[in-house]
Each structure stands twice: as C-alpha cells, then as structure tokens.
Amino acid sequence: MTILNVALGQRSYDILVEEGLLDRAADHLAGFARDGRLIVVSDETVWAAQGERLSRGLGPVQAAPIILPPGEASKSWATLAHLVDRLLALGVERRDHIVAFGGGVIGDLAGFAAAIVNRGCGFVQIPTSLLAQVDSSVGGKTAINVPAGKNLVGAFHQPSLVLIDPTVLATLDARQLRAGYAEIVKYALIEDAPLFAWLEENGPALLGGEPGLLHHAIAAAVAGKARIVAEDERETLGRRALLNLGHTFGHALEAETGYSDRLLHGEAVAAGIVCAFQFSVERRLCPSADAERVQAHLAATGLPTRLGDIGIAADGRRLVAHMMHDKKREGGRLPFILTRGIGQAFVDMSVELEEVEHFLDRRA
Ligand SMILES: NC(=O)c1ccc[n+]([C@@H]2O[C@H](COP(=O)([O-])OP(=O)(O)OC[C@H]3O[C@@H](n4cnc5c(N)ncnc54)[C@H](O)[C@@H]3O)[C@@H](O)[C@H]2O)c1
Numbered sequence: 001m002t003i004l005n006v007a008l009g010q011r012s013y014d015i016l017v018e019e020g021l022l023d024r025a026a027d028h029l030a031g032f033a034r035d036g037r038l039i040v041v042s043d044e045t046v047w048a049a050q051g052e053r054l055s056r057g058l059g060p061v062q063a064a065p066i067i068l069p070p071g072e073a074s075k076s077w078a079t080l081a082h083l084v085d086r087l088l089a090l091g092v093e094r095r096d097h098i099v100a101f102g103g104g105v106i107g108d109l110a111g112f113a114a115a116i117v118n119r120g121c122g123f124v125q126i127p128t129s130l131l132a133q134v135d136s137s138v139g140g141k142t143a144i145n146v147p148a149g150k151n152l153v154g155a156f157h158q159p160s161l162v163l164i165d166p167t168v169l170a171t172l173d174a175r176q177l178r179a180g181y182a183e184i185v186k187y188a189l190i191e192d193a194p195l196f197a198w199l200e201e202n203g204p205a206l207l208g209g210e211p212g213l214l215h216h217a218i219a220a221a222v223a224g225k226a227r228i229v230a231e232d233e234r235e236t237l238g239r240r241a242l243l244n245l246g247h248t249f250g251h252a253l254e255a256e257t258g259y260s261d262r263l264l265h266g267e268a269v270a271a272g273i274v275c276a277f278q279f280s281v282e283r284r285l286c287p288s289a290d291a292e293r294v295q296a297h298l299a300a301t302g303l304p305t306r307l308g309d310i311g312i313a314a315d316g317r318r319l320v321a322h323m324m325h326d327k328k329r330e331g332g333r334l335p336f337i338l339t340r341g342i343g344q345a346f347v348d349m350s351v352e353l354e355e356v357e358h359f360l361d362r363r364a
C-alpha cells in the first residue's frame with residue numbers, strides 16, 4: 001500500500017492507494033459509520049459498475065446510497081439542491097461523514113454539499129475515475145458550474161480520508177481513462193520532468209490498464225498534488241495556481257462546448273496544456289522542442305491537442321471572454337500558467353489579454 005498525507009495541521013488526512021481497497025472498505029470506513037450506516041453519494045454508472053462491490057466491502061456497515069445522474073451536467077444548482085435535500089432527509093449530522101463514490105463530478109458535488117449542509121459536515125473520497133484518483137479527490141476544491149462559468153460556486157473543504165483502489169478502473173471506458181491521463185501529464189509538466197520521460201515510455205501500457213504502472217503514476221501525481229496543496233491550500237500564494245496548468249485555456253474550451261460530452265475536462269486540459277506550451281514558445285520562454293514533445297505525446301495517446309480536433313473555431317475574442325470568469329482574476333488581470341520547459345511551470349502575471357486573443361486567432 002502507498003500511504004500519502006496532505007499536511008494541513010488539524011485538517012491533515014491520508015490518501016491510501018492499494019489494489020483491492022474497495023473490497024476491504026470496512027477496515028477504513030467502519031469508524032466513520034453512525035448506527036452502522038454510511039451515506040454514499042454516487043452516480044448511476046458508477047453504482048451499477050462498482051456499487052455492489054463497495055456494499056460487500058463495507059461488510060456489516062450498511063450503505064445508504066444517493067444515486068445521481070452521471071456527467072458534468074450534474075455539477076449544477078439543481079442537482080446540488082436535490083442532493084442537499086436528500087442528505088437532510090436522511091438526517092445527516094455535522095459529525096457524519098458522507099462518502100463520495102465516483103469520478104470528479106461526484107467528488108466536487110458531494111464535497112460541496114458536505115461543505116454547506118449543517119454549515120459543514122465530514123466527507124471521505126473514494127475516487128473511481130482515473131482523473132479523480134490522480135487529481136480531484138485530493139486538495140479540497142469542491143464546486144458546481146453555473147451559467148457564468150466552470151466551478152464558479154464552491155468551497156475549499158478537505159476530505160478526512162481518500163481511498164484509491166486502482167482496480168475500479170477496470171470498468172472505466174478508454175476515453176475516460178485517457179482524459180484522466182491528461183491530468184497525470186499535467187503533474188509531470190509542472191515540476192517533474194523525470195515523470196514525463198517515464199510517461200513517454202510507459203503511457204501506452206498504462207492506458208492499457210497495466211496495474212503496476214497505474215499505481216506508480218497515481219502515487220506520483222497525488223504526491224505532487226499533496227505537496228503543493230499543503231504549501232498553499234487556498235491558492236493564495238502563487239503555488240497552487242500551478243495546478244491550473246492548461247486550465248485557463250481548457251476551461252474556455254469547456255465553456256465553448258457547453259460542459260458536455262463533446263469535450264471532457266481532461267481532454268480540455270490536454271488541449272489547454274498544448275496552448276500554454278505554444279504560447280510560452282511564442283513569448284520566447286520555452287524551447288519549441290519541448291512544446292513539440294508534449295504535443296506529440298498527448299496526441300499519441302489519442303487526446304485532442306488542437307482546436308480543430310475539438311471542432312472549435314479559432315476565435316480569440318470569444319475564448320478570452322470565457323477566460324474573464326476565471327477565479328484567479330486579480331484586478332481585471334489574469335495570471336497565466338506558463339512554462340520555461342518540461343517540468344518548469346510558473347505563474348506569469350504580465351500577460352496581456354490582447355496577446356492571448358491574437359495567439360488563439362492563429363490556432364487551427
Ligand atoms: N476538485 C478538483 O481538484 C478537480 C480536479 C480535476 C477535475 N475536477 C473536476 O472533475 C470533473 C471531471 O471528473 P471525471 O473525469 O472523473 O468525470 P466524471 O465524474 O463525470 O466521471 C467520468 C465518467 O466515468 C464514469 N465512471 C467513473 N468511474 C467509473 C468506473 N470505475 N467504472 C465505470 N464508469 C465510471 C462516470 O459515471 C462518468 O460517466 C470535472 O467537473 C472537473 O472540473 C476537479
């Protein structure tokens with residue numbers, strides 16, 4: 001078992017990574033149950049694929065499931081209201097722990113509900129998509145989307161425990177696996193160049209479901225995230241913002257495609273990372289060979305790397321208008337996560353939005 005920790009004083013918690021953890025869920029979750037019961041929030045697809053296994057793994061602890069529709073559209077006011085009402089109807093108390101059992105959508109939504117019900121109760125993450133295992137289950141960012149933009153309403157609310165069982169990925173489809181892979185690549189590109197070289201060599205076998213490789217990559221990405229979150233929990237020190245590499249561009253692409261299945265979050269991040277590298281090349285910050293290497297690797301895994309791959313027009317003004325809703329905005333300026341090369345991301349406050357518009361106008 002790999003045990004990692006997010007060091008946040010009283011809000012510190014462990015992240016356990018082990019194959020078969022779900023089958024032994026009671027060992028780790030029985031202490032969170034009240035009257036032998038745990039409320040589990042999941043989506044229809046995850047519950048159909050893995051719910052029985054979790055219920056068995058909980059042994060004598062009874063799961064009280066709240067099952068929501070799958071997909072990004074569930075990160076909405078309507079589903080949040082429904083979830084909060086269900087939690088209250090089940091009599092959730094402040095000291096209770098809700099179990100978020102699903103991908104990033106369920107984690108972000110159930111985490112946000114946990115942050116606001118009774119002015120805050122506990123929660124545990126059992127991430128079931130690769131994206132949630134390497135990224136969204138750790139760090140306490142919870143949110144819903146609103147018409148103005150992605151993740152614009154939410155809270156920082158840390159889980160008490162994260163249980164990662166890579167074997168649950170056996171039922172995840174290949175496109176979703178690739179989307180999660182994009183966030184692993186992001187962690188390598190931020191400040192772990194050796195991990196990127198490792199991914200270039202092992203990525204294809206990892207995406208084929210090779211368990212040892214999945215475990216290694218999940219642990220590496222989560223270790224990187226845990227370190228950065230511990231240094232800058234609320235993204236105020238210019239450190240956590242690095243985790244947004246590819247996201248300023250990526251969130252604009254998600255907005256343009258209506259947060260739909262047309263473009264998954266991880267796919268938007270892949271295309272956004274390529275934009276961040278190419279923009280850094282244009283600013284003479286990053287060697288063009290690094291940008292080409294990154295694009296080649298992402299494209300080789302089948303991820304979109306160009307606006308044309310997504311079917312989006314190169315309309316700089318439109319895309320920058322989406323970016324203006326970014327939570328990192330400060331006094332009308334947007335920090336951009338740029339790079340000096342693979343493993344050398346940094347936050348740049350000096351970017352003019354006109355420059356970004358012109359850059360995007362030339363992306364095909
Ligand atoms: N809070 C954070 O720090 C953070 C970080 C990254 C992404 N996110 C958010 O996460 C969301 C994306 O998460 P996601 O990619 O996991 O999407 P998701 O939650 O929609 O899951 C993807 C799809 O896979 C299915 N699925 C999940 N696990 C499965 C399994 N084991 N077997 C079969 N099907 C399974 C789900 O039902 C869903 O249809 C976005 O909203 C993004 O903004 C948040």
Ligand SMILES: O=C(O)C(=O)C[C@@H](O)[C@H](O)[C@H](O)COP(=O)(O)O
Pocket residue numbers: 135139141150151183240243244247327
């Ligand atoms: O945890 C973080 O911090 C991240 O930025 C991780 C991102 O992968 C994730 O998509 C996050 O939800 C984006 O945050 P946002 O604040 O830009 O909405």
Ligand SMILES: [Zn+2]
Pocket residue numbers: 135183247265269
């Ligand atoms: Zn992300």
